[in-house]
Structure formats: structure tokens, C-alpha cells
Amino acid sequence: MKTISSFRGKYLWASNFSSYGFWYDNVWYPTNEHWFQAMKTLNQKERVQISHADTPGIARKMGSPNGYKGFKIKLRADWKLIYFDVMLYGLRKKFSRHLEIAKKLIATYPKYLVEENWWHDNIWGNCRCKDCKNITGKNLLGKALMYIRLELILERKEME
Secondary structure, eight states, X not given: OOEEOOSSGGGGGGSTTXXXXXXETTEXXXXXXXXXXXXXXXXXXXXXXXXXXXXXXXXXXXXXXXXXXXXXXXXXXXXHHHHHHHHHHHHHHHHHHOHHHHHHHHHTTTSEEOOEESSOOOSSSEEOSTTTTTOXXXXXXXXXXXXXXXXHHHHHHHHO
């Protein structure tokens, strides 16, 4: 099976860092990364602060267990149970608001989508650095995108 292994360049739109934002609960999230990190807390003030992060990378740091420059969220108790569903919800918002990239996602069918990376993310992607070369990542972002892609294809067929 053919694979798309990078969400950069031609496929940057698939990245959580790409600038395809959306509204949620009266707050604008400029990227899916901002939204995903903000959903780690139930505190609305903390969510808004994350939504205003200058970059998705800073939003990621703000949502990390270590916090960022004195900012640290209170992680919601159910996070480990819901994080994949949260990602799916954010991706649905992203692709339903930006139809041009929904079409691009559909056009990737039937290719396997993998977020290969070098920052040791073997949960959402598959790290290819020398330290992780013998680890197969879970690639949850790629799997979530393929799931959303299937939903979009089925939705389109229902409309025909």
C-alpha cells in the first residue's frame, strides 16, 4: 500500500500545526493543535490562554505536563480516556469548516497516512530518529485522519 509519510510541504494541511482554525465554545482556535491542547483542561480561562498562544508549538508546550514559562494547566481527570475522541472531534471541526482541505484529504484515498517525525512522538506519529528507529509508533494522528477521510467519503456517497 502506498504511504504518505509526512505532513509537511504538499501535505502540510494535514498537520495539526497548519493554520486551519475553527470556533469552539465561542473561542477561536487558530490550529487544531491549539484546540487539542486547550481541551486538556476544563478551565475556560486556561483554554482561552492556550488559544492565544503565538504558535502551535507554544500551545503544545502550554498543554504539556511541564507547562510553559510559569503557565501550567490542571489536566482533566478523564484525559487518558478521551484524548483520541477529542482529536477526532477537532479534526471533524477542521475539515468541515475548510472544505478545500476536506477534498484534499479525500483525494489521499487509499494511501496510508503516517506522521513521521523526529521529535520522539510515537503516540500520534512514528519517530524516525536514530533512538526510535526500532520502535513502531502508534500513529494515532494518521489513523484519525484516515478515519475522518472514510467518514467524508461515506458522507459524500450518501449525498449522491
